[in-house]
Amino acid sequence: MADKKDPIQAPLTDTQRRKMLMGMASAPALMMPAMTWANAAQYPTAKVNTTKLAVTDTEVVVGQLHSATGTMAISETGSIQAEQLAIDQINAMGGVLGRKIRVIKEDGASDWPTFAEKSKKLLVQDHVACVFGCWTSASRKAVLPIFEKENGMLYYPTFYEGLEQSKNVIYTGQEATQQILFGLDWASKEKKAKTFFLVGSDYIWPRTSMKIARKHIEGHLRASSVVGEEYYPLGHTNFNSLINKIKLKKPDVIFAAVVGGSNVAFYKQLKAAGITASKQFLLTISVTEDEVLGIGGENIAGFYSSMKYFQSLDNPNNKAFVEAFKKAYGPKSVIGDVTQAGYLGPWIWKATVEKAGSFDVDKIAAASGGIELKTAPEGYVKVHDNHHLWSRARIGMAQADGQFKVVAESPELIQPDPFPKGYQ
């Protein structure tokens, strides 16, 4: 990020930096007293709930809407688990405004109309105070009009393509620029990469991401060029022709956003074709610890991934989070970027409710900007007025054991910019 005029990054103020250090120093358990001993009596239901939400003197009902069945269950399971863990922890601490959180779980079943239907049920019939849910952009797009019409609040955990902002959604993952630009700058600076080969699955997220990547490579990186840009249908399992094309172009970097079952085939076949980390530099924006489970550590070891969170992050918050997660879901479970972003949702919501002193969606939406989370496993995050998070970008190198070694980290929190100028 050499360019000082670049709008994507804003330097932190001194206060922010200090708060962040404090956040890192204190384990979540120590954070308990200050805010949560608020009991329900201080916050009478009539006052905190003026919009007929499902809030009583002792309980607040929230919704959780992910795919527990169908194709996307592979990815969404982590988010379901992390959100539940956060809710359990919040309840153990006394809940929100003295009220325990009760979750109504709905299954979107990897089907976008079902997502829409279930979100309507959660908002209209159950009057949930907020919903933690969705994973794919397609499912988010399907429920968005309903959340806007019924005035619900959605906490969305996945890194996504940007170009969206809503009063009714808090995006706890990173938007495109927070993930892509840092990765490309790093590749250009640290790996002296000049030629880029872009590969993605054929749908909205990879295409938008690659469009941003291309603009950045051609417009902002010195003497760099895109030597190939390829998309393959979702579920494509044969990449040998693509691999030969890559061999023909000999790019410095393969920049990949392949998803799902294709992902596994892509890395297995790269390895089988002799394209390994010792010969080729590859940077991906679609592989977290979750995906490595399917790909196999030995097939991807040495390649790089650009994310905001890796399970191996060394800070007290993350240590406590990983420990709690493994205690809840087994010692073999892994935590990917989106899982962590899912974990942030309930905590951010809790902080916002406490700041607003109310569960009302309008008040939550207005109070969200400026909410900080010092206990975030990824370090410190802050909600921007545009409802996205300020967060750090990181580059991890895949290890044979399925974990990532962090090799680079953005020095500052990166400001979210869902509508980047000059990138559309």
Add this chain to the structure above:
Amino acid sequence: MSFTDITNIALMQGFAGLSLFAVLLLMGLGLAIIFGQMGVINMAHGEFMTIGAYTIYMFSTLTETYLPGFVSAYFPVAIIAAFFIAFVFGWIVEWALIRHLYKRPLDTLLATWGLSLAMQQTFRSVFGAREVSPTLPDWLLGSWAPAEGLDIPINGMFVLGLTAVVTGGVLLALYRSRWGLRVRATVANRPMANATGINTKRTDRLTYAIGCGIAGVAGAAFTTIGSTGPTSGSLYIVDAFLVVTFGGAGSLLGTVASAFGIAQTQSIAEFFLTGSMAKVLTLLLIVTILMIRPQGLFASKIRR
């Protein structure tokens, strides 16, 4: 770009076509028997492949835990096991479900589709929603590099070899064994085959189970090149039907020819066009040819 480079790329691209051919043929073979010979539209074909893939995963986990010394040797054993496990499941499914629906092809379609959903959810409950990755023996990984800049994928060669063996085996069995004779007789004329003393019900069950077994082998082999998860099978089902229908239902030779044709078109088009355009082109070609020749490339000469 030197001449050797171009030769190397050409060679590797040639092999890419062959390797896709092997994959398509292997996934189509089981279906060619079930759909081609028996006329059962088996939407659960992909899930029988997944059974094979999970068999490899179970074997790899067990071997790693109990017999760490045999990690390099478990794979062939697991493939044979995959055949028998899928075979047994196929046998049970035929007995419980398929045999009641032989005269109702559309109901079979629905029933097997339901079966495929049920199987997917079962995999999810038993093995977890996330994809798994069986530990493959070292000799299956990496590439064979006979010259500088020329890398032939070992897993591709393995699948190619296995496909040759399985195809040869199926052809032999179908045309040189008593079972094959009974199958062909049943396909040609069921009442007459019955009248000559062939137990057609038993033949059906065996045929269906063998088709499923071969799907299991295909799924097992594909763990070397693709993913192993509850829905991995659904990645293959469309292509499998495409291969069999395009080749002409009822003709094994047609399946081979169609797999070869589709693979080469797809692979060459992918090299010169983009991935999605290559798929569009391949499908357009198939649709056009099927419009001209609805019975597929090789029509069987059987009176139905």
